[in-house]
Amino acid sequence: MNLLESFRIALRALNANKVRSVLTMLGVIIGVAAVILLVAIGTGVQEEVTGSIEGLGSNLMFVFAGNFEGGGGAGGPGVSITRQFTADEADLLDRRLSKDDIVVPVVQGPLILKNGNRTWRTTVAAGNEFSTEVFNSTLEEGRFFRRSEVTAGSRVIILGSSVKDELFPAASPIGRTLSVNGQRFMVIGHTMAMGGSLTGDQDNQVYMPYTTAQKLLGTRDLSSIVVQAGSSERVEVVKSQIERILKPSYGDEFTVFTQEQTLGIFEQLLGTLTVMLAGIAGISLLVGGIGIMNIMLVSVSERTREIGIRKAVGARTYDILSQFVIEAIMLSVLGGLIGIAIGAGGAYALNRLVPMQITAWAVVMAFFFAAGVGIFFGVYPAFKASRLDPIEALRYE
Amino acid sequence: MGESDERDPAPVSDGITGVDATRCNGARVVLQACDVTKFYQLDEVEVRALRGASMSICEGEMLSIMGPSGSGKSTLMHIIGLLDRPSSGSVIVEGEEVSHMTPNELSAVRNRRIGFVFQSFNLLSRTSALANVELPLIYSGISGARRAKIAREALERVGLGDRLGHYSSQLSGGQQQRVAIARALVTSPSIVLADEPTGNLDSRSGIEVMSILQDLNSQGITVALVTHDSNVSAHAQRVVHLKDGLIEREEYVKNPIQAAQQLAEINAQGGDEE
Numbered sequence: 001m002n003l004l005e006s007f008r009i010a011l012r013a014l015n016a017n018k019v020r021s022v023l024t025m026l027g028v029i030i031g032v033a034a035v036i037l038l039v040a041i042g043t044g045v046q047e048e049v050t051g052s053i054e055g056l057g058s059n060l061m062f063v064f065a066g067n068f069e070g071g072g073g074a075g076g077p078g079v080s081i082t083r084q085f086t087a088d089e090a091d092l093l094d095r096r097l098s099k100d101d102i103v104v105p106v107v108q109g110p111l112i113l114k115n116g117n118r119t120w121r122t123t124v125a126a127g128n129e130f131s132t133e134v135f136n137s138t139l140e141e142g143r144f145f146r147r148s149e150v151t152a153g154s155r156v157i158i159l160g161s162s163v164k165d166e167l168f169p170a171a172s173p174i175g176r177t178l179s180v181n182g183q184r185f186m187v188i189g190h191t192m193a194m195g196g197s198l199t200g201d202q203d204n205q206v207y208m209p210y211t212t213a214q215k216l217l218g219t220r221d222l223s224s225i226v227v228q229a230g231s232s233e234r235v236e237v238v239k240s241q242i243e244r245i246l247k248p249s250y251g252d253e254f255t256v257f258t259q260e261q262t263l264g265i266f267e268q269l270l271g272t273l274t275v276m277l278a279g280i281a282g283i284s285l286l287v288g289g290i291g292i293m294n295i296m297l298v299s300v301s302e303r304t305r306e307i308g309i310r311k312a313v314g315a316r317t318y319d320i321l322s323q324f325v326i327e328a329i330m331l332s333v334l335g336g337l338i339g340i341a342i343g344a345g346g347a348y349a350l351n352r353l354v355p356m357q358i359t360a361w362a363v364v365m366a367f368f369f370a371a372g373v374g375i376f377f378g379v380y381p382a383f384k385a386s387r388l389d390p391i392e393a394l395r396y397e
Numbered sequence: 398m399g400e401s402d403e404r405d406p407a408p409v410s411d412g413i414t415g416v417d418a419t420r421c422n423g424a425r426v427v428l429q430a431c432d433v434t435k436f437y438q439l440d441e442v443e444v445r446a447l448r449g450a451s452m453s454i455c456e457g458e459m460l461s462i463m464g465p466s467g468s469g470k471s472t473l474m475h476i477i478g479l480l481d482r483p484s485s486g487s488v489i490v491e492g493e494e495v496s497h498m499t500p501n502e503l504s505a506v507r508n509r510r511i512g513f514v515f516q517s518f519n520l521l522s523r524t525s526a527l528a529n530v531e532l533p534l535i536y537s538g539i540s541g542a543r544r545a546k547i548a549r550e551a552l553e554r555v556g557l558g559d560r561l562g563h564y565s566s567q568l569s570g571g572q573q574q575r576v577a578i579a580r581a582l583v584t585s586p587s588i589v590l591a592d593e594p595t596g597n598l599d600s601r602s603g604i605e606v607m608s609i610l611q612d613l614n615s616q617g618i619t620v621a622l623v624t625h626d627s628n629v630s631a632h633a634q635r636v637v638h639l640k641d642g643l644i645e646r647e648e649y650v651k652n653p654i655q656a657a658q659q660l661a662e663i664n665a666q667g668g669d670e671e
Contacts, residue, residue: 302522308519310532311504311507312507312513313507313532313536313580314505314507314533314584315536316504316505316536317500319536387500392481
């Protein structure tokens with residue numbers, strides 16, 4: 001009896017037991033699809049967050065007043081901020097650092113915007129003329145503020161896309177005026193929609209010169225100083241330069257965060273998330289595997305009788321085994337492929353709600369595990385039964 | 398010899414084998430069991446199903462193995478049908494000793510030389526009559542159109558030419574047993590063995606099955622069957638009686654019941670009543 005004949009026998013047997021075949025396949029399908037989907041969610045979220053941080057530019061450094069490394073971690077209870085930075089420190093850095101390195105003094109704070117009877121609460125991210133380099137936003141229309149406007153503290157404002165939609169829903173806001181904390185500002189631009197990210201909703205934000213923001217908020221302090229190194233290779237050099245420049249006046253009471261460090265913290269968090277999702281995926285594989293195993297074991301007595309009949313009329317051990325191996329492989333592979341299709345299709349469809357990223361290792365692992373379980377529990381009982389004397393197999397209860 | 402003819406057709410021999418039912422009076426021996434025993438453990442009690450049974454099945458005969466339940470007749474049938482292995486003793490199929498054969502060699506002997514009919518039919522469920530009958534041919538390596546043709550002919554031989562595509566569940570018990578008989582004879586075996594072939598059937602279906610077995614026997618096929626029912630064994634030419642795992646005696650039936658005739662009578666009675 002050749003392999004082709006074994007295939008025909010297996011196909012006939014599968015066809016004769018459609019319900020069992022479908023249930024077995026369902027176990028494989030659910031296991032594979034669940035793993036692919038879950039891992040896709042985990043990876044997708046991780047990629048999105050990592051991407052949005054990396055989008056800021058990997059050669060950015062954030063200089064904050066206060067010692068964050070001494071204890072507690074960022075924002076932790078161990079941080080003591082004795083003295084905030086002012087424009088003087090930004091100027092100092094600007095003068096002492098290389099011309100390739102850009103220094104942006106940053107002021108952040110809450111604002112109330114009014115256009116006629118429309119009122120909107122938002123936050124400001126204020127910087128100098130190099131702000132575009134570090135704020136990671138693209139203009140939809142208009143222009144960014146100039147050096148002269150920074151020096152003069154001009155009342156010009158650039159709106160985030162959702163701020164623009166709220167206050168100027170119909171027409172272009174360029175050249176129009178609005179009230180910011182009671183003062184008149186001119187809109188010179190608005191940004192493209194970015195979507196939310198871990199660094200805040202950039203669409204619900206406005207930009208202006210930091211000098212203007214300081215006047216508006218009634219402070220001389222800066223929230224932070226952002227430094228962009230001329231190239232990513234120079235980040236560590238620039239970091240130590242900054243530390244050397246600020247040390248005489250600030251001692252240890254400041255901290256330089258590189259983008260690398262920020263990314264590291266998030267990646268650690270998201271790595272934990274991925275491990276958790278892999279755990280869930282593992283459990284769903286296990287559940288799927290048990291499902292496959294159950295249906296295989298439930299049908300053992302019927303199948304053992306079938307093996308008894310086949311042996312009684314002359315099937316050899318090889319004939320029995322090849323039939324069952326082929327049956328199990330066909331069910332598992334077909335189920336696995338359908339599972340991959342459903343998992344990938346589901347990931348694609350849900351991508352609008354949750355970021356999804358299909359990973360090859362999840363697909364491969366899910367497929368081989370589910371297929372392996374299906375084949376093992378399909379073949380092993382058959383292997384045992386094929387070694388029985390026909391009469392024992394026929395008597396099997 | 399005249400003396401023994403009057404008393405008993407088989408003379409009693411010495412020893413535990415009891416009656417010597419191993420001669421064929423010149424005819425070829427198709428299948429032979431020599432001093433076969435079968436012991437097995439059942440809840441720590443040793444059951445001695447067969448305690449040394451010897452018998453022969455002669456070419457062309459229709460033989461019945463008879464005995465009460467627990468006499469070991471089904472066990473004997475399974476052993477000579479190579480579905481089970483004896484604890485000791487030997488089985489010889491057409492001159493070949495099978496005890497040293499590998500499981501695969503035994504499969505080949507079952508496939509080519511022995512057709513087996515079970516009390517409970519043992520057809521593949523959710524599988525057509527034709528596919529069930531084709532099954533032994535698959536394992537003989539006969540493929541395609543030829544296999545279907547041989548299987549169809551076998552089903553026609555048992556009067557089921559119009560039920561080829563029916564599943565076992567769509568057939569009556571008698572019809573299922575006829576499919577099983579077709580499956581048993583489809584590889585043209587040297588012998589057809591039937592274990593209580595009428596045990597699960599109503600009397601009329603039972604008679605039909607016996608009629609088919611007798612018909613096959615009249616066409617030259619050797620048939621051996623096991624039964625506890627003397628009405629059934631009366632269809633055979635020779636009856637071997639089994640008791641407590643030993644051959645007790647054998648007898649020749651002078652005028653075996655002709656199942657075809659019985660059927661005709663039943664049909665005639667049915668006609669009268671109408």
